[in-house]
Amino acid sequence: MTDTTDVIDVIVAGGGPTGMMLAAELRLQGVRVLVLEKDTEPNRVVRGLGLHARSVEVLDQRGLLERFLPLGKQYPLHGSFAGISKPAPDGLDTAHPYVLGIPQTVTERLLTEHAVEVGIELRRGCELVGLSQDDQGVTAELADGARLRSRYLVGCDGGRSTVRKLLGVGFPGEPASTEWLLGEVEVGVPAETVAAVSAEVRATQRGFGAGPVGDGVYRVVVPADGVAEDRTVPPTLEELKQQLRVHGGTDFGAHSPRWLSRFGDATRLAEHYRTGRVLLAGDAAHVHPPLGGQGLNLGLQDAFNLGWKLAAEVNGWAPEGLLDSYHAERHPVAAGVLDFTRAQAELLSVAPGPRAVRRLVSELMDLEDVNRYLIEKVTAVGIRYDLSERSGERSGERSGEGHELLGRRLRDVGLRQGRLYQRMHGGRGMLLDRTGRLSVDGWADRIEHVVDVGDELDVPAVLLRPDGHVAWVGEDQADLLVEVPRWFGTAVGPATTPVSGERKHNG
């Protein structure tokens, strides 16, 4: 076996959206990354159809949004829960109040292009089949018998994650009870017929649909006849047509499929996101039915949370517990998404009880606060990490303690020159300092000190982590110097307390 730990810091198993996002985030921090992808070609199956506001923000924070916007369509945000739709309230807390409609295949292509451009290595046709770890690193075994060493490994290998299984990490939850067939096909009937049949059937069966995707091709979804033993085996065209006839009374003369696939409603969450030097992210850590379209978004945001923390570990400055905060922060978020989809699934039933609750929820969504709450949940802009664990024994008397911004991501704000998110492309932490009196000199390699902040930020100063979440709010230098090492490790230079009134202009 070749010991490659000196050349590979992190192996990412799985080159889907989570894996490619993570690989690029690690690379941004100088980490040497190898992505192993079992498929020889990019996946043609279009699962996800859109990106929610927080994912759009994440792309913006890394300078990637410009690649995505021309290839997607912006749909104004609206309240949406279990198919109940309400107009969005004014003043949502994001500079991107829309869903970016973009096929998952395009998202994957753009993320892959970017990751390769910044210097990750992607090896296609490489399936990870074995795994072991020791104090120094991880050994990955490939299907062809090759072995690779790295310091860490992250399983981004989807819902059936080999990495998760090899670790023996529990994946409790509910198995699939229902399955749907999905595909893109051409049809032999007029567009009006497809639309009319779809509308009629969907009135009582929300798991049925057929909509045009361009060039005479339709995206078709229909309940399957039972749950397949092996969902990796795609259905046949005849199977799809048969189910269309059963549920819609017509198979639309479907022919010439671009691709066919199946998916289920299994809902499961990994017990641990970290086992020593091996971590899990994306669908490898959580699966749920695609109600609300959150799975891919959740994976991208796992990667955004994990990337800088794992890089800090590799680069040798991670404070104790930083890497474990990945599980502490992201596991509850996924648990919340799973519950969110479970609740929606209940309301899709046509039984009298769920229909009554559905009517009630619809009325409640007319209340602005309820509507806003649901939108902030599905878009993930409302996420607030509980930072109390990392802040240890904090007394509660220090300034900023419990501030409403703590643990939340800061929305994009205008600076005197440019915008906050434009300044975050490099992936460093940031001290936004309206006082001009603060200093993070000892951490200049990890934190950018910005003093030309402007009035849009209505607190004296905030410390942002590289993922844009607020780690500290306040104006007191001593207080700041207590908090900075908790996220950014020890200072490399003197951590000074500047003379009162001294101004910094290195932002």
Ligand SMILES: Cc1cc2nc3c(=O)[nH]c(=O)nc-3n(C[C@H](O)[C@H](O)[C@H](O)COP(=O)(O)OP(=O)(O)OC[C@H]3O[C@@H](n4cnc5c(N)ncnc54)[C@H](O)[C@@H]3O)c2cc1C
């Ligand atoms: C019908 C449908 C619609 C959906 N719609 C949406 C939506 O609108 N919005 C949304 O956010 N989400 C949606 N999702 C969910 C979304 O598709 C997934 O959450 C997303 O693909 C997860 O990304 P991932 O990178 O974690 O895993 P995957 O996309 O599954 O990628 C895993 C990768 O790992 C590779 N791999 C697997 N095993 C190995 C191995 N042993 N070695 C090496 N490589 C391996 C695979 O080939 C694959 O490329 C939808 C899902 C479905 C089924």
